[in-house]
Amino acid sequence: MTTTWRHLPAPAREIAQAATEAVGAAQARDAGAYEPAVERLTAADRAGLVLGGVVRLLLEESHPDGLDGDDVRQVLERCVRSTAGWRPDVDPHVLLVLLASALGVYDPGDDDAPPDPAAIARHAPLLVADLLAATGRPLADYLTAAFTEVARTELQD
Structure with a gap:
């Protein structure tokens, strides 16, 4: 089943479509499809916020009792190892920042400038694809939940 995202406003729809393409390309290890999707993510305002929400939701589901340092290290190592064969430019530091940011501890x-939006856009789909492998649920479920959280937060602010 394909999610159309027609119900979302145009900026959110663009994030959802680009994220779906990028994560799908990461799952397929398709560098040719990955690059244009990542470029779309880089250009999409607030894509990092949405993907960070997806990462947090995936971490919470795959570690219902919470994460400790060993869990974070295992997620990081697994993602780097599974990705390095087709993305030799994978940067463990950027993945670690993504993990820490999603957990609210970054x-x-x-002395440590945060990674730029392009680096986040290049690495977040890799992390999401790796975490999705453990859940068996579609990305659309997590994107929907992340958009809901972003909307709720914006209403409260």
Whole structure:
């Protein structure tokens, strides 16, 4: 079944479509399809926020009792190992920042500038694809939940 995302406003629809394409390409290890989808994600405002929500939801579902340092290390190592064969430019530091940000514990400090939006867009679909492999649920479920959380947060602010 294909999700059309017609019910979403245009900016959110663009994020959903680009994320779906990028994660699908990551799952298929299709570098040719991955690059244009990542470019779309990079250009989409707030894509990092939505994908961060997806990562958090996936982590919560795959680790219902919470995560410790060993769990984070295992997720990071598994993602890097499974990705490095077709994406040799995978940066473990960016993946770690994505994990820490999704968990709400990332603090760049004085000497550590956060990765730029292009680096986030290149790495988030890799992490999402890796985490999805453990759940057996479609990405659309997590995107819908992430959009709902973003909307709820915006209404509260």
